[in-house]
Amino acid sequence: MVIGGDGYCGWATALHLSNKGYEVAIVDNLVRRLFDHQLGLDSLTPIASIQNRIRRWKSLTGKTIQLYVGDICDFEFLSEAFKSFEPDSVVHFGEQRSAPYSMIDRSRAVFTQHNNVIGTLNVLFAIKEFSEECHLVKLGTMGEYGTPNIDIEEGFITITHNGRTDTLPYPKQASSFYHLSKVHDSHNIAFTCKAWGIRATDLNQGVVYGVRTDETAMHGELSNRFDYDGIFGTALNRFCVQAAVGHPLTVYGKGGQTRGYLDIRDTVQCVELAIVNPAKPGEFRVFNQFTEQFSVNELAKLVMAAGAKLGLEVQTKSVPNPRVEAEEHYYNAKHTKLMELGLEPHLLLDSLLDSLLNFAVQYKDRVDTAQIMPNVSWKKMSTKPKTVSV
Ligand SMILES: O=c1ccn([C@@H]2O[C@H](COP(=O)(O)OP(=O)(O)O[C@H]3O[C@H](CS(=O)(=O)O)[C@@H](O)[C@H](O)[C@H]3O)[C@@H](O)[C@H]2O)c(=O)[nH]1
Secondary structure (H helix, E strand, C coil), X not given: CEECCCCHHHHHHHHHHHHCCCCEEEEECCHHHHHHHHHCCCCCCCCCCHHHHHHHHHHHHCCCEEEEECCCCCHHHHHHHHHHHCCCEEEECCCCCCHHHHCCCHHHHHHHHHHHHHHHHHHHHHHHHHCCCCEEEEEEEHHHCCCCCCCECCCEEEEEECCEEEEEECCCCCCCHHHHHHHHHHHHHHHHHHHHCCEEEEEEECEXXXXXXXXXXXXXXXXXXXXXXXXXXXXXXXHHHHHHHXXXXXXXCCCXXXXXXXXXXXXXXXXXXXXXXXXXXXXEEEEEECCEEEEHHHHHHHHHHHHHHCCCCCCEEXXXXXXXXXXXXXXCECCCHHHHCCCCCCCCCHHHHHHHHHHHHHCHHHCCHHHCCCCXXXXXXXXXXXXXXX
């Protein structure tokens, strides 16, 4: 069961698992499409409706993906989906995943935490009630750890304090209401593993880039979404679109912000590896899911160089940072557990950057340049509903 199977990572994962012979159901309330309508945003790539996506997949491959449209915060809906599909594994992508969205105003902050925390709680209750053996594969985020001045471990750290030693959850220092929602989820999941014997894997994923996977490239109607706006667009994908339309690359502040990154083709691989090698009953595992670390400045340099090769004149501009985050910091995060399970990373080589840039150029007429600059400020956030004007 892929919850959030209509979104960026979820759609690619649902198709990948279906292609690999798994019986797949998508559970999704389609709210990601509603956010676009409400905020006047759109994917760079045209995307088909979920029904047409699934029909096209069936006509191309003969494989059926079941669809349950509804909200997992509604426990009755989720119960019916569980009873009808009887999942062995649940992959949970079904959360509001944008940090800027969660910082627009009070109501978006509350929505994000309610939607994410209650949705995950319901999934935990559904597993306990209907499918005790079911393995939960939950998308967490590297942002749960923040940017501490020591190495980041995979979920746990062994500490000696006043002569005694214990292995404890790694300290969490999230820096948006969205990232905090994932911290709260992790605590709830860890507790239910202990209390109810649930088996769970928390995938602390880094920033994803790219768009095509083997399956989504098979047909236009299987195309994945590609966000480039200031709310849902993530760093490298945004920079590629900016380069394609001749907009200076928007480095926030000093640009020393360093994060773990991965290709979307590795997202789908990692999820499959977690499913094939499930956690044991009662086990709460944490994997750091990224393949390489980059600072924002490093990404901008790579895109400038790749752009020059394609004859694009790419400039970089530091814009005032709309977020509250360290702009120069130590960053060294472990990420060996998925490699030990057999992950074969697609590293960010010139070839991928070329093809991403070409992809952005191909769709550049669809770019609304008014959506590029960031317009959500961490500091100016207020209780007043922020309405969007045209
Ligand atoms: O135009 C831009 C966009 C971003 N940044 C900077 O790039 C870094 C990453 O920002 P992002 O928007 O690419 O990613 P983020 O907000 O962290 O969120 C994304 O990446 C997270 C993983 S992580 O960053 O927490 O490891 C996931 O959890 C989220 O769902 C996903 O939207 C930040 O320091 C941000 O200030 C820029 O300098 N310029």
